[in-house]
Amino acid sequence: MTFSDPAVYTFILEHFGVAVSAVAGALAARGRRVDLFGVVVLALVTALGGGTIRDVCLGATPVFWIQDPRYVATATLFGLGTFIVARRRDPPMNLLELADAFGLAFFTMAGARKSLAFEAGPAIAVALGTITGVAGGIVRDVLLNELPLVFRKEIRLYATAAMLGAGVFVALRVLGLAEPWPAVVGMVTTLGLRLAAIRWDWALPVFEAGNPPR
Template structure:
């Protein structure tokens, strides 16, 4: 993935971390922490599982700088201007698509099996948001029905990428195809409110 795309994905995730702090009485330091864990949390868990040393944001400190500067700018701008929700959802969907495929791609580079690549791809895409919501003492967004196929879209796109990589090596740019699958599924789910069945026990 081109470096600028990785920085874009980190910036988008950092913005979502800042906005999650809205109305919670969190100071600037807390906002920066939430932004940073959202931006790098999933990739950190992936690298620890793979034994990749050092983890990606230590190996490339500019990623951390991007996350912190984006968080700081968002903290200032959000005090004067309300960000359009739809634009943020689209940008977040792009970040999800890129991070998921990057996670799956790195797992395959470490000679992991297809199922492990899918799992670590999804973790890369969604774990940062889970950590953010736990710190905010909320049910993680990815587990709520109103999120509309967040982790599901990441899973399907990751599976598509791994299958193309393993069994259709002649297909050009399987990573791009996987990203497009995730992006289209996520955006379609937002527009048409697709969701998985909700667990409802009779007892």
């Protein structure tokens, strides 16, 4: 790899996304009676869980982190680092939320692209892209014995931002636009929606019970 090789930038972006998800996964364990092993597992699950489910459903096995163990190394390192650093000081949450929105956008497009490469139809590519972006966080919350954050109004548009960005990406690909433009426009869509939702408090409606108690 040299600096003129686009693979360098893909590598950096991918591992940046993995690192951010791992930090978010590890932080979710704070103050929850989870030991060091648990923290590393939660970091790994958050960072690699969505892509694992995508690969297993597609039959793209061995899954991506078995084929390239550097993903496991990055996630483990940042999980451990978070454990060490965040015991002493609180992390900058705004910065983390921004980085996480970037990771969401990046992984969603990567997931949708891989699904198309494995000959999934357009609707399934959107679904698998969204799964790649959000399923790791769902599994983390299940392991922590919580209602998944991504199902809750409090997180504002998250999966919806991923899904719409994936929809834009797949539509532009189907229309024949050359890469990397579909991915760039899809990422900007997801990122823009997510940040706008945080800024202006956009959220989906909640499923209330039909007959409220009187």
